Amino acid sequence: MSTVSTLAAACAALIILKKRRKRKRQMWVKNVFLRREEQSVYKVLMAELREEDEAMYKNFVRVTPEGFDLLLGKISQAIKKQDTVMRKSISCGERLALTLRFLATGDTYSSLSYLFRIPVCTISKIIPEVCSAILECLKDYFKVPTTEDEWLKIAGEFSSQWDFPNCIGALDGKHIHIQAPAKTGSLYFNYKGTFSIVLLALVDANYKFLYTNIGAPGHHADGGIFATSNLNQAIEQKKLNIPNARPLPGRHMKIPYVIVADDAFALQANLMKPFKHQTLNGMKRVYNYRLSRARRIVENAFGMAAARFRILLRSIELPPEKVKLIVGTICVLHNFLLSTSGTVYAPPGTCDRDVNGIFEPGSWRNGTNIPFLDLQPTQGRNYSTNARVIRNEFKEYFVAEGEVPWQYKCI
Template sequence: MKAAACVVAVLIIRKLRRRRNKRKCIKKRQCWMRPLFQQRTKNLEGIFYEINYRTPQFLRLSLEEFEHIHTLVEPFIKKMDTHWRTAITSKERLAITLRYLATGDSYSSLQYTFHVSKQTISTIIPEVCDAIVRALKDMVQLPVSEQDWKAVSKDFEEKWNFPHTIGALDGKHINIQAPFRSGTEYFNYKKFFSIVLLALVDANYNFMYVNIGSQGRISDGGVYKHSELYRKVENNQLNVPAPEILQIPYITKIPYVILGDQAFALSTHLMTPFAGIHPKGSKERIFNYRLSRARRVVENAFGIMSAKFRVLRSTMILSPKSAKTIVLATVHLHNFLRRDSLLKKTNDSTIETASFTPNQFITTPSDIRIFLSRYFMTNGSIDWQERY
């Protein structure tokens, strides 16, 4: 027993000595802040000089737009100074975030631009993006009344020659680094890891609804089937106008529909192209052309947003949750930059509709598609449709 106690005592003494020697080897901190980051204040003045007078596209926003956004998000991101150091200002935080969204640069690259450590930047960007979404939450929302939906439909008919359309639907894969221990959940058919951005867009390239975060392996149709938008559409909870005739002398009532590609299932509320290859000049081919012409606004909206905020073109070295916050911020900023189009759309929201009796109803999605294809061949035709 005494021998065992002696061995334990020796081991404890050795462990204590190792801890003491380890503490002696630890170097004292040389400085509170590295010289690179001490130049942050002077560097900020130079950055805003560039924004004002030389390169206004540095943050993808004009000075007036930047100040407007800053006013909205400042209450959410402002930090207090301490006795040890001054806090990074709200303008600096917003500028760092906007530059990241505009370029998709790594945090290591941004730290040399803004003289802020990459560890601090990794906490600033998600926080500011979340504040942008909260401040601009009214920029992305579905119409609430029948007149608002009719305004959307009027824009589609006047600009893209497809009547009774209340939006174009599609999905976009956002490239991310493979999440830890995720297997193939985020691996899509394009052979990279992603989350899916599902969006409903109006005729003016504005996002009305977005759903982000689904694993890349899930198809666009699968994401839509599990979305809140699908549930509300199927349960008639969106105040979409009732079916109406297209024009006199028609008596058949056609419902208002969403346009999608072949990744989605045909339904009463969602029109998709005819499958297969059809001869030139046939009603099926003309219908597919007219539908694709109107549906491409959602593709255009994705392209405009990705060109403005190039973080969407790079691989995000982030968790799916953080990547979702980043993408939501770009969507809201996209709509903010197009707010003039939003105001024009909402101001002109009155449409005269024709009623005609007796009425005939179409109940099946395939019959609705056939009726529209015939309509495009007769009264609803346009001069150039048979060229494609």
């Protein structure tokens, strides 16, 4: 190498070194985040609300202080992080509060960043981690019955509370709005012209989720999702120990235990749906009313969850897999809160009431003018003869041995 080239290289290296020295050193963490310990909403606002106003505390994170502590105790080991010599970890309580506030409002990560003084990149890791911990640690509050006694208990509650015997659950599905996923074409494009994934759920007589199927792309707009679900396969293969067919009270024909659903699903021997409105007579109207009365349970479960966790009423701007995780977490939290603090989570008047034919809408309907998008009704399905016979047996029962005097004024 020539002397000139060597000198030029040395000059270039010297210039680069001077620029590096002059370059302003970047902060590892912004000062606004460093003051989290003293000024974050968890340390200040939530502490004040805990002491001064429990109702506002509950409105902020959707659980009471006692409920928050109970939930935190169940998941803290799963979400706890180690402190290091470089910095102190974000506490378990902050992580849970951040996640609950996200589920309660659907606020953007940027908005939550200002509120909790946590960087957006960290929030994007915390929320999925906490949701996964909730799903794992609360799994005992959410499971499909697997014994005959469990199914009989559910059937007994449907019979005593909703006057529909031989019923083991109410089934429905809703579209959860999402942003258009990248490179998926029309896969998530639903019949209403928006993008969504489908939440399919089976609910017991007390508004608790027994089973969910979450994540089917929005273009699956009918009950075919249930037909291919692992729940339907388990029922058909007799893996769930559902009791054997037995007569309705006071009758002789043995019929199977059934699920009640709406027009989005195909009539099956173990799934009852309404008669078409074009062919209704008096007996069919009674049957449709009685089925609707029992099926409304699942609609109320969806509405109750959405009224508490209002992220469900917004278009969720996350990839489908993360939306699936969020929706599943809400379903588990719904069951957990109903089991541990039912009158607080769902005080009297929250759900629809239908007593002796007098219908009173639940308070969850207030402020939810843009509810979930329903599944699209099925068209042109061929029903088996056995399914038709079973539905007719219910129809005849409801105007004979199973008659209630107020049903006629409701049709």
